[in-house]
Amino acid sequence: MELQTKPANPGAWVESIVTRLLAANDQRSRLSAALRVFVAFGIKQAWVCLFGGLMVGLLIGTHFWYPPHAALPRYDALTIAAVVIQILLIALRLETWDEVAVILLFHVAGTGMELFKTAIGSWIYPEFAYLRIGGVPLFTGFMYASVGSYITRACRGFDLRFAHHPPLGATVPLSLAIYANFFLHHYLPDVRYLLMACVALVFRRCTVFFLIGRRFHRMPMLLAFVLIATFIWLAENLGTFSHAWLYPSQMQGWAMVSFGKLGSWFMLTIMSYVMVTLVNRPREPSVN
Secondary structure, three states, X not given: OOOOXXXXXXXXXXXXXXXXXXXXXXXXXXXXXXXXXHHHHHHHHHHHOHHHHHHHHHHHHHHHHOXXXXXXXXXXXXXXXXXXXXXXXXXXXXXXXXXXXXXXXXXXXXXXXXXXXXXXXOOEOOOOOOOEEOOEEOHHHHHHHHHHHHHHXXXXXXXXEEEOOOOHXXXXXXXXXXXXXXXXXXXXXXXXHHHHHHHHHHOOOOEEEEEEOOEEEEEEHHHHHHHHHHHHHHHHHHHHHOOOOEOHHHOXXXXXXXXXXXXHHHHHHHHHHHHHHOOOOXXXXXOO
8 A cells, every 4th residue: 555645845745736737637638738837837936936925915915904003014014024934934944044145135235225216216115114224114125035035946946957057257247237227327327228238148048947847848048037027027016006115106196117117127137146146056957
């Protein structure tokens, strides 16, 4: 009699769901098989973006249901909840300490950008908070960290491999230039399009391989960056809808964040990815 064992941790439980889904009747049409792979991909994506998904859920939930006159301001409740989530991820071994160190860099880089951008009026935080630096509530650092958490978890969850990945000697200076331009374009000519062209040049040959079940699939790395930036832009729309932060154009009534912000999120995605590669060095595929 064969004994059935339960997955040892939540990650293994997710993998078991994906395995069973992909092991379904393989005699069906190619469209059915492709659909199962797509659903499995979605399940794994939802799992690796756990931190970001929980944070967006908290933004929406507290917007609708948090008591408006509570002794603990909503922003502070978000900060405390984010700390608790981060502790749980470490306690459950869903993130390693090396990955946490990179995520802390996101806190520092993100908070620095927030302090500058709010000071010049690029966006505002309309509610009060005790836990803040200047006009920036501390939960905002976790919003940037959620991007880092997603990328680090994706590296493990999808067993990411890369063909023709550019060296750190090219990606690190490019990332630093992107970060600097977020500040300097307010005083000097904006070179974001030049930087985007550099990104396209540096990553033009790079292909990412990701594991779903027992099979690796592939995607151009530039397309992966665009897709990540698009989902961040969608999450930002939910964030501004919840009034967690607002752009000046949204002060008189909510409207979707402009499509132009996709470029900013694309650049932030590049910077975030390069920071993660400082710990999770890109690995080559076993077979091309």
